[in-house]
Amino acid sequence: MKIGYKIRFLVISFFALIISTVTITLVGVKITENTSTEAFAQRGISAIYRANVWIEPEKFDALVKYGTEEDEYYKFLYSKLFDLKKQLGCKYLYTMAPVNGDIEGNEFKYIVDGSGPFFSEEFSSFGSVENIESYGKYPHECLREQKIVSSGLLEQDEWGWTQTVYYPIVYQGKSIGFLACDYDVAALEKMISEGRLLLLGISLCAALFSCALIFIFINIFFKRMNNVTQAMIGISSGARDLTQRLKINGKTELDMLSFAYNEMIEQLQAMVRQISGSIDKLSKNSFTLSAQNDESVTLISNAKKSIEDIYSKADDQNALSEAVTDGIHEVENAVKILDEKIIQESNAVQQSSSAIEQISANISVADTNISKIANEYEIIVNETEAGKEKQTNLTSKVDLIAAQAHQLDEANKVISSIASQTNLLAMNAAIEAAHAGAAGKGFSVVADEIRKLAENSAKQSTAVKKLINDISKAISGIVNVSKESAASFSSLGDKIKDMDDLLHEVQAGMKQQNEGAHEVLNMMNILFQATEEIKASSKTMKDNTLHTVNRIEELKHSSVRILESGTSANEHLGTMSDFASQIAAQSKQNMDLAVSVNNLIMSYKV
Structure with missing residues (x-):
């Protein structure tokens, strides 16, 4: 079965509207997500800069190598980080160092964790080792390039939805650890997801409404087109009536098409009349040529x-x-x-x-x-x-x-x-x-x-x-x-x-x-x-x-x-x-x- 251009146009229009609507929705959601992520990243960077004031690379290096929880610098740094965490309202604020100094490995140990009180669920004791593979590439990038790195929205099985800002701790030109600030972005992720669904619903409704308008317009358009088509079919069929003309109601494109059709029919009518006269002359010339050809043969x-x-x-x-x-x-x-x-x-x-x-x-x-x-x-x-x-x-x-x-x-x-x-x-x-x-x-x-x-x-x-x-x-x-x-x-x-x-x-x-x-x-x-x-x-x-x-x-x-x-x-x-x-044969033809x-x-x- 052959599908008409009307159905094709409708299907293509519907798909184009839906795809464009979904695309615009996704782009809007992505822009909202990026804006929110950037806002949390700026908060994390601000917290990192405030916490970095109390980190002395030389003492931190000694703490990494020889320190304990009884070390005065450890207690000082813990109290400062804990107080700052409560002020900023971030979820975690801590420092970590690579085991054996291998910044490309996944084994890192906690040095000073100011995320919560001692022995609480948020607190990690000094020297406790954790595999940071679930953290992604961001800690290694921070240590390798020695610059501040933001992870964006990241979901971890143990910690949930978080966004982390990493700051490298450098001593004598070598990265010895990093300072990290985590923000809880679960609410933000939920809001973004709900907003995404809401925008998709609104976009789909708008697309359906647009499709309905397009359907009505296409019906009107193709009805006018069908008038031109039926007139053309009438000319090409056995009737061959060149006196028929289409009505013109305005100056739209379809009216211009009808006007062009009427002009074409008038020219075709004049051409048919001219051809008819030429055919008569051709017949007379053919008879004359045939007679002259017979005389030439003689x-x-x-x-x-x-x-x-x-x-x-x-x-x-x-x-x-x-x-x-x-x-x-x-x-x-x-x-x-x-x-x-x-x-x-x-x-x-x-x-x-x-x-x-x-x-x-x-x-x-x-x-x-x-x-x-x-x-x-x-x-x-x-x-x-x-x-x-x-x-x-x-x-x-x-x-x-x-x-x-x-x-x-x-x-x-x-x-x-x-x-x-x-x-x-x-x-x-x-x-x-x-x-x-x-x-x-x-x-x-x-x-x-x-x-x-x-x-x-x-x-x-x-x-x-x-x-x-x-x-x-x-x-x-x-x-x-x-x-x-x-x-x-x-x-x-x-x-x-x-x-x-x-x-x-x-x-x-x-x-x-x-x-x-x-x-x-x-x-x-x-x-x-x-x-x-x-x-x-x-x-x-x-x-x-x-x-x-x-x-x-x-x-x-x-x-x-x-x-x-x-x-x-x-x-x-x-x-x-x-x-x-x-x-003679050609003359007869x-x-x-x-x-x-x-x-x-x-x-x-x-």
Whole structure:
């Protein structure tokens, strides 16, 4: 069973009153006892000082050691102590000394006892020994510290209630005994005991009366408190009436509590009204947020399809880049073969020039050298025809590369368009995330990532477009050089054919050998110059081909990066889709919560 605060307060108050009353009573009794004890102690000290006037330490020491009851000093001191005892009205007035001088022992002997007549009950004869253990610590303290000591109220089995004052007798710096004065305090002790009981009775009656007053006050207090409690219970129960107010009759603490309760109810009533309006707005916002979230899910789905399209286009671009790279490698190999042939041609031209010079110098061996030259020119004619065919193949492949570069440009335009659409989509998504407020923060981060991806795609598309333009320019240069090389090969073939005709004419007529030799030499110089030009053009075409290969490799790497970006964007869109699903679930929870809170608020009467 749970004990209420009213019972607890009553019990605690009763105990506190009783304990405080008893404590005050005991303290008062103790103060009275101490006052009385001090008064008797002052009387005893006064008696001790008056008796000490007749005690001579030297004579007392001799009396302790050698004296008897017949000693004159003993009789003198006895008469003085006996007379003083009768004057003061004390119970006992006597002197004692430790047996064998041991002040810490309990065996003491009487020296002069002036407490009563000789042989009376109050009198103790000279030298009689008594155990003073029942006297307490006071005699030993007096002798040890050599000062006056009061025992306070002390009950002894043989002597009853007494209070004793001890005065040390000191001879040559050594305590040899003490002078003691006892007062009978039995009446005082009885008075103190009776007073203690009387005060306790009065205190208990006062405590009971106070408890009755406290009980009445607590009943009134808790009755007022119960009104506040019942009002609070009424609010927390099914009634939930916020229109109820407590009555205020004055300015007491309970009235202030009732006033605070009324103020709290008014604030709670205003708060309920405000919450009710906020719940309506929350419901409307939840419906709006749900609709916007559905639209965001649709936009994300469309963006995902666009990213997948970008990914497909980038994959096609990557495959096209690999095909162009393979074609460029073939062109590079052809250029290397052409370069080797041109070197062979240049060597052949140099050999031909030497042969012509030998014909001019030595006519006698002209026929043999001309035959060799004819053979060499036949080889040159064959190789020239082969080089011409390869040059034609090179030209067709370069045209194919130009067409593929044009296709790359078209693909890059598609990528640029997709990047622009993605950027527009990211802007729309950011706007929707801003409309969504705090719930769209995560979606705003994803929108920023899509916008950055679109910007990177646009930058990559611009770089690819510039690279394609550079490749197109390089390919145009290769086409021009290829055409010039073909024209040079055609011219070279015609000249070699003419040279062959001249050689046959030389063989037919040796008379025109010198003229023919000079013409051949001139033609060989022209051929050498053309060969050098072809050689330079071949080197340029080779350098351009290498540059084109590097550009295409960069395009290939760019395509790979686009593929990676497409994959990353696809993953981000998947994450965005999950976020959108979570937002939708949270929106539904907000709507349910708004309905629940609204039902709770509507249950209050305001």
